[in-house]
Amino acid sequence: MMKDGPAVTTALETELPAGCRPGAFGNATHLVCRACGATSPLGPFYACVECFGPLEVGYEYPRITREEIERGPKSIWRYQPLLPVPADIASFRSTDPGFTRLVDARNLADDLGLRQLWVKDDSGNPTHSFKDRVVAVALSAARELGLQVLACPSTGNLANAVAAAAARAGIRSVVLVPSNLEQQKIIASAIYDTTLIAIEGNYDDVNKLASEIAGEEEGWAFVNVNVRPYYSEGSKTLGFEIAEQLGWRLPDQVVIPVASGSQLTKIDKGFRELIKLGLVDDKPYKIFGAQATGCSPVAQAYREGYDVVRPVKPDTIAKSLAIGNPADGPYVLDTVRRTGGKIADVDDETVVTNILRLARTEGIFGETAGGVTVGVTAKLIADGDLDPAAETVIINSGDGLKTLDAVSGKVGPKTTIKPRYDAFEEFWKANS
Numbered sequence: 001m002m003k004d005g006p007a008v009t010t011a012l013e014t015e016l017p018a019g020c021r022p023g024a025f026g027n028a029t030h031l032v033c034r035a036c037g038a039t040s041p042l043g044p045f046y047a048c049v050e051c052f053g054p055l056e057v058g059y060e061y062p063r064i065t066r067e068e069i070e071r072g073p074k075s076i077w078r079y080q081p082l083l084p085v086p087a088d089i090a091s092f093r094s095t096d097p098g099f100t101r102l103v104d105a106r107n108l109a110d111d112l113g114l115r116q117l118w119v120k121d122d123s124g125n126p127t128h129s130f131k132d133r134v135v136a137v138a139l140s141a142a143r144e145l146g147l148q149v150l151a152c153p154s155t156g157n158l159a160n161a162v163a164a165a166a167a168r169a170g171i172r173s174v175v176l177v178p179s180n181l182e183q184q185k186i187i188a189s190a191i192y193d194t195t196l197i198a199i200e201g202n203y204d205d206v207n208k209l210a211s212e213i214a215g216e217e218e219g220w221a222f223v224n225v226n227v228r229p230y231y232s233e234g235s236k237t238l239g240f241e242i243a244e245q246l247g248w249r250l251p252d253q254v255v256i257p258v259a260s261g262s263q264l265t266k267i268d269k270g271f272r273e274l275i276k277l278g279l280v281d282d283k284p285y286k287i288f289g290a291q292a293t294g295c296s297p298v299a300q301a302y303r304e305g306y307d308v309v310r311p312v313k314p315d316t317i318a319k320s321l322a323i324g325n326p327a328d329g330p331y332v333l334d335t336v337r338r339t340g341g342k343i344a345d346v347d348d349e350t351v352v353t354n355i356l357r358l359a360r361t362e363g364i365f366g367e368t369a370g371g372v373t374v375g376v377t378a379k380l381i382a383d384g385d386l387d388p389a390a391e392t393v394i395i396n397s398g399d400g401l402k403t404l405d406a407v408s409g410k411v412g413p414k415t416t417i418k419p420r421y422d423a424f425e426e427f428w429k430a431n432s
């Protein structure tokens with residue numbers, strides 16, 4: 001059975017792993033299985049001992065006010081009481097991600113025929129994608145658990161975030177990526193002096209290898225494998241920030257890109273926690289998921305009415321979303337169905353058109369994942385699934401400078417001219 005609300009416990013005592021200092025995980029008290037509800041103590045665990053289902057973090061929720069949060073640091077650490085991190089987290093050397101801008105996207109709204117549209121622009125994070133949020137929380141768990149190597153299998157952005165966070169924290173990192181990754185993302189990891197291993201295979205192959213290594217090597221924190229429950233909690237901060245930046249209220253509809261599905265399910269968890277704690281008014285909202293057609297296992301399962309997701313072999317330019325066997329796929333289906341949303345996909349050509357659309361309307365250069373999200377938003381409107389009169393938020397989760405190849409054939413200087421005024425004049429006459 002899946003639970004609707006955030007896991008609540010009052011009976012459970014916090015049981016910390018051996019060697020952990022008190023308060024190492026803030027108000028988090030235990031791990032709970034999302035499939036069967038069985039609880040386990042906090043630790044580097046990610047699969048339920050009863051049913052192998054994925055674990056998530058449970059809390060003894062504190063009483064907390066908007067004002068207390070607003071007095072906090074301008075980063076995700078302002079939400080420390082709702083994260084599995086210690087109260088002194090802001091004093092550690094993290095990349096301090098979050099608090100990215102929420103753009104009032106009037107031009108794009110007009111272009112799409114929406115009344116009110118906001119772009120949550122997470123390309124403004126330290127390594128230019130939303131992954132800095134999840135890595136910062138995973139790093140805290142790794143440190144408190146005494147793990148010495150920060151590692152990950154990655155579709156690109158996660159490797160950037162892990163390598164940078166480890167560099168700043170002064171610990172070792174090892175990142176595993178598919179060898180066909182964008183050059184920009186490879187360099188943007190290697191620059192931090194990480195151990196970068198390119199693997200002949202797709203992300204799902206890389207992920208499988210990472211699970212094997214995690215089982216063998218002691219002292220390694222694979223951010224999205226053995227400390228995944230903590231990692232995932234970082235995505236709640238996207239939901240918290242959207243609500244706070246709207247003046248402590250929830251939007252009507254949100255469109256979110258889906259790779260493993262962690263971001264989508266945790267934005268929803270964040271919204272539900274804010275309602276539960278009385279920080280926002282309880283109101284209905286719809287969560288929509290966006291995938292690229294070349295890797296759309298969750299959209300396919302949605303269309304076919306399935307509860308399980310059949311793995312696919314990815315083939316899309318949206319490499320950051322190219323996970324053929326998404327860990328949180330079933331929970332994405334659950335979330336969109338429960339809230340009345342939907343999951344849709346668009347082809348690569350549409351992804352490119354919509355990267356240009358976002359750039360030309362709002363001055364925001366998103367990566368391929370941003371093109372997927374804007375493209376799917378347009379499609380949902382055309383199909384009558386998104387209400388054009390309702391307030392909508394879309395996530396731009398990464399930076400276009402990391403996926404230049406996607407658009408390099410579409411834009412560029414029209415011509416080269418001599419450095420003379422007459423040459424310019426001739427050009428301008430022909431082009432203005």
Ligand SMILES: *Cc1c(COP(=O)(O)O)cnc(C)c1O
Nearest residue numbers: 157259260261262263320397398
């Ligand atoms: C990883 C990633 C996502 C989606 O992440 P999941 O939580 O795995 O679904 C979205 N956009 C970008 C740019 C990413 O790097």
Ligand SMILES: [Zn+2]
Nearest residue numbers: 033036048051
């Ligand atoms: Zn279970």
